[in-house]
Amino acid sequence: MAIKIMSRHNALFSTNYIAGRHLGIGATSRVFECYARNSNDKFAAKKAISKDIIQFNRSKKEEAYLEKLNNHPNICNLHDIFYEEDDDGQYVKHIVTECGENSLANLASTVHIDEKYLKQIVIQMLHAILHCHNNNICHRDIKLENFIYINSYNLSHASPMFLNTINIKLIDFGLATNYHKDYNLTGKVGTVSYVAPEILNNSDYTPKIDSWSLGVSIYKIIIGNPLINHTKIDFFNPTYKNHKWNTYSTECCDFVQQLLTINAINRLSIHDAINHSWISA
Known part of the structure; x- marks a missing residue:
């Protein structure tokens, strides 16, 4: 039986792209480089497989978010989507986006980023998350x-x-969700060393969880280590007694500390973070 095209394109992924090197793997998907057959341009492809058509259709929210957020300078642009059914009756999805050189995690581990350049990077990260929040989308895996x-x-x-x-560029909207300002979010999602205390406490939460995760990301760039390596809330007191921390300005340190405020009510929102003195100076 030939692979069946389900929607979106009257063509197969393999007809349009050549698969390249492996980039990463998730719980239900894998990511790899791919090259357009008609131009040899390089892209990133996320491939997800499901045996359940209902679950498969529910999973289409990721590409819906990408389409809504497309053409922003700090969001990874969507290029193509393919839905197919293979010979085994499995439903296959390919989301094709632009491909970067590498991740910020890789960059931060190989290149020293001083404060001047850190601020330029953080401003771009902020604008990416702000664009999500302005469209009522919480990323949930910053x-x-x-x-x-x-x-x-x-x-x-x-x-x-x-x-x-x-x-x-911000990528991977697999855990993203819509939100309404009058209702809190639920669900224990995200990457443990980055998630906000309210998620680990199984409490309801707001888009300020993205602020916390951004704070952890900046902290990791500065210090070189994650804020935590465990799930115990008792230890959710970041210490700033590292010699690397002291090489950054008071404004920079205050910015990170306000993102890493344990009480979400007092934590900087992304909208407020854009106007912090360190960013706006």
């Missing part, structure tokens, strides 16, 4: 691994202009 960078000028990492020219 972390360094979910930001890629585009090195448009193909500069060496050793170049003094490298960090000054990279374009930061």
Whole structure:
């Protein structure tokens, strides 16, 4: 039996793209490079497989969010979507997006990012999350691994202009959800070392969970280690007695600490974070 095209395109993914190297794997999907057959342009493809058509259709919210957020300079742009049914009766989805050089997690582990360039990167991260929140979408998995960078000028990492020219993009909306300002969100989701205390406490929460996760991401860039490696709320008191912390300005440190406020009511929202003195200066 031939692979059946279900919707979106009157063509198969394999007819349009050549699969390349593996980039990552999730609970229900894997990501790999791919190349357009008609141009050889490089993209990233996320492949998800399901045996349940109902679950498969529910999973289509990720591409719906990408379509809604498309064409923002700090959101990974959607290029193609393919829905297919294979010979085994499994439902296969390919989401094709632009491909970055690597993740911010990789960059932060290989390149020292001083405060001047850190602020430029954080501003781009903020604008990505703000665009989500302005469209009533909470990402729920903000972390360094979910930001890629585009090195448009193909500069060496050793170049003094490298960090000054990279374009930061937010990816992976698999855990994202819509929200309404009058209702809290529920669901224990996210990456443990990045999730906000209210999620670990099994409490309702607001989009300020993205603020916390952004704070953890910046903290990790500065210190080099995650804020926590466990799930015990008792230890949710970040310590700032690291010598690396003292090399950053008071405004920068205050910004991170306000994102890492345990009580979500007092935590900076992404809208307020954009106007913080460190960002706006």
